[in-house]
Amino acid sequence: MITIRHTHEDGTLIHGTSKGDGVFEIVRKWENGNFRYFPSMARQGLPCIGLRHSRDQVADRWAINAAAKALRAAGFEVEVEIDDTPRDRAKVLEDKAERLEDRRDALETKANRHASAAAAAHDRADQISERFAGGQPKILGHHSQRRYEVDQKRMHAAMSKSVREDKAAQEIAGRASAVGANMRYSAKPSVTKRRIDSAINEIKRIDRDLAGYTRRHLDHHGNPLFIDKHEPASGDHRERLLARRAQLEKQLEYDRAQLEAAKAAGWIEWGPDNVHVGDLVEYWVRGRKRPVLKVNKKTIAVQSEYSWPDKVEFSKILSVECPHEDMSVPVTEPPSAGPVTAPHPSPTPAPRKIQVAKVDVDELTAKIAASILEVPRDSDAFFSPPAVVERVLDAAELESGMLVLEPSAGNGALAKAAAAEGCEVHCVERYPVLSQNLLDLDVAGIVGLTTGDFLEVTPDQYPTKFDRVLMNPPFSKGQDKQHVTHALRFLKPDGLLVAVMSSGVTHRQNKHTLAFSDLVWKRGGHITPLPDNAFAISGTDVRTVLVVIPAPEE
Structure with missing residues (x-):
């Protein structure tokens, strides 16, 4: 029995399959769901065929149903189990932070492995280069010429591998250092505010689709040309919308608590009521302050170095210097990644610089250059x-x-x-x-x-x-x-x-x-x-x- 199961904790995974039974060859196709194989889960003995990025997401019912249909057509007995109950947002972020830490550790181990390979290849090239100590030339026609050329090829090969491995080590170390950066950025109060606004708008669209709506298309005189009538969502589409709405509600509850805690800690939510024409605002780039020319409902117009003003969203403002009595000192967003007084402190991974040893190829490069002499x-x-x-x-x-x-x-x-x-x-x-x-x-x-x-x-x-x-x-x-x-x-x-x-x-x-x-x-x-x-x-x-x-x- 093959079971395609979806939960918010585990995502969408296929249970009951084994290597060589043909299941993966069927469901990997795009028209059959575009499922993927996860080697890291296979090494742990867990179900290892599933949909990418499906954890803590609403079930992709189209992909699940397509895979089930294709497997049944191939003679498999298939069950589909979908639990779209969303998890608590704090728990979701906590689990994500743990996975990111595991990923950073794995990347650091991988980077060190490449660095070790680079050092070993560098040492091997250095040992071979002793054959060319001090620029020993190639003596044409001498019996040592062939040995010289063979050693030179071996040294070049070792040097090339050293450079490749070192490049991979430095690149992977950079990726390891960047782990958690997006999560830390998303925990900033200004980003949280934008996420709240986006969630509210999405809930409004979901409610509209659930209830059904009518859209009127008018001509240039304002008379109706035709009317688009959208029936209330039903079937799998309705189930998906309801699950997404429940998920957004939990996200809003968490984000609103985080935002209130940030305000209590001194963060300012900028808007038309506390930004005025003539204020000096800092936006996009730290250290650059320019005067406000106009205040709109959601944006401000700021004087720029061009012939047109910059259009800046309130959430992109970094600080304001206001000459008015209600705000006599500059106010900036706290530099911390997340508010510490929130009911659930943001469990973002702390930034950490991952560094691995870098090989120095300059000396060996000089030896190679010197070794091309011919006499x-x-x-x-x-x-x-x-x-x-x-x-x-x-x-x-x-x-x-x-x-x-x-x-x-x-x-x-x-x-x-x-x-x-x-x-x-x-x-x-x-x-x-x-x-x-x-x-x-x-x-x-x-x-x-x-x-x-x-x-x-x-x-x-x-x-x-x-x-x-x-x-x-x-x-x-x-x-x-x-x-x-x-x-x-x-x-x-x-x-x-x-x-x-x-x-x-x-x-x-x-x-x-x-x-x-x-x-x-x-x-x-x-x-x-x-x-x-x-x-x-x-x-x-x-x-x-x-x-x-x-x-x-x-």
């Missing part, structure tokens, strides 16, 4: 990771004021670190795209930049030699040994060179490697292995060592 394969542009930079600084023993050279500077990782120690740093970088990045750094301690091949730069191009040379030269085809040997010419007699080199200098047996090893030992230098994965963050698994060489003796 040729022979550049060997594997930038020094932070851990390697720290090892270089420890070995260099820098002091403030020293002159430092970084050949093959790349992204200037070593140069920036030396500048942070108070040194004056000169850089050399072969590729213009990387040189431009170094210029864009605008680091105070980096005082010079030469664009070109370091092997073609000579010491006499500088006014003096350097206290330290910190370098991470290209490794392929033994270039690192050639660069380091050339860099020794730029040191002062008491200077020191610290270089990151391929581990091949420790085990290869060709004459160039052996000659370089002899050079290190003869000058009192040393070679220290770096961790196997020292450059994994830069996209290569090449093994490296840290080479420290004092300057040649004069």
Whole structure:
């Protein structure tokens, strides 16, 4: 047995149906009532098919009867139960306030869930971005290129999800903060007054329809053309009108008590008897006061900044400054959402600002922008990771004021670190795209930049030699040994060179490697292995060592 039941407490719901029985597929159609499925009620084990916004409303008999007819035609046995007895208005508002609080809690939980997803995606993108630490470029043709592109796509995807989730979290938090705003607005005395006037007019129309009426249509001479005769309402229409009238009566009783309490608390009901021509009225917008030009039965004409006056309803007046003796001080509407001295204090949800954590994507956006650099394969542009930079600084023993050279500077990782120690740093970088990045750094301690091949730069191009040379030269085809040997010419007699080199200098047996090893030992230098994965963050698994060489003796 299918039962379509309507009460003011529960609204219109269908009882006796179960998933897959075909009831919802029938009644969801507009011509069969336009019923809806409510997942939140299904999760609670309650009847979950019904009419939206039907709680504390007069039964929509057309929709109910249409659904019953369609279900019977499909072979279902259907009963219709309608109880249109209206509930007490105070109880209606109390229940509505509780539902709104539940909705606000649910929205806050949902907003926090999206914020957590945004933070997780942001962290994931940040972890992937370490692959591009300091703007590690794409080395075209190198085996690391594909890994670079895959990681870049993953980072973009994570960033996009972070932005989407953050946008959803902030939007839902805004909706949660707005919960109850309409209910608080409707509890204002001026809005209550308008609702009372509207209800009185609706009751008059209902009484007219219940009793029946005649409407005369006249010609331009005032003679009857024809007469429209409306019979008294009957059947379902009459039942609906009676139920609506009873509901309006309860609403009027409640609203009138609220309005009287507001008046007792100091609220003024403006009208023709207490607003005069010449008064300064505040309306629509706080802080703007203009003189009254004319007072009508339901409105006033107020001087505006245009060539025509503003037409303002009495209920839209916020305050009045009257020079007459009967009102010598301004009177304004109390700012509270509802009168506290009313027989039933308005149970409106208190305003509450819902805030969720917002992700900051600026830093990651900058990393993505920096990661689009492309350099040729022979550049060997594997930038020094932070851990390697720290090892270089420890070995260099820098002091403030020293002159430092970084050949093959790349992204200037070593140069920036030396500048942070108070040194004056000169850089050399072969590729213009990387040189431009170094210029864009605008680091105070980096005082010079030469664009070109370091092997073609000579010491006499500088006014003096350097206290330290910190370098991470290209490794392929033994270039690192050639660069380091050339860099020794730029040191002062008491200077020191610290270089990151391929581990091949420790085990290869060709004459160039052996000659370089002899050079290190003869000058009192040393070679220290770096961790196997020292450059994994830069996209290569090449093994490296840290080479420290004092300057040649004069």
